[in-house]
Amino acid sequence: MAQQAYSQVVRTPIGDMANALQDLLSRRVTAYIAGVKDTKTVGRWASGEVTEIRALGVERRLRTAYAISQLLLEVDSARTVKAWFVSMNPYLGDETPAEAIREGREKEAMAAARAFVANG
Numbered sequence: 001m002a003q004q005a006y007s008q009v010v011r012t013p014i015g016d017m018a019n020a021l022q023d024l025l026s027r028r029v030t031a032y033i034a035g036v037k038d039t040k041t042v043g044r045w046a047s048g049e050v051t052e053i054r055a056l057g058v059e060r061r062l063r064t065a066y067a068i069s070q071l072l073l074e075v076d077s078a079r080t081v082k083a084w085f086v087s088m089n090p091y092l093g094d095e096t097p098a099e100a101i102r103e104g105r106e107k108e109a110m111a112a113a114r115a116f117v118a119n120g
Helices: 003-011 014-025 027-034 039-047 056-073 078-086 097-102 106-118
Strands: none
Touching: 003 056, 014 027, 014 039, 014 056, 014 078, 027 039, 027 056, 027 078, 027 097, 056 078, 056 097, 056 106, 078 097, 097 106
């Protein structure tokens, strides 16, 4: 990821990321990726009711999904990006990127996103 895009992701508030991801992927998929059981949690992040995530892994997964979504949206439509997150991916051993991120394989998911962008 380019330095400017990285800086944007680091500076983006939790609420903005959650809002963007629930709009793009759905609240259910966003909760799944982040590893939270209740979809209402995503809604609380998105509304600004909750502004901090205490679990480091949850925030890391959310930020990774957001970073990947922003990278992919630079080159493709929202519909394609959503499909990318929930479709089997050959770069991830035919798991979905959503599963890989949820399982803590953020680097692999980012590499798969970069490969997707590079292969147009």
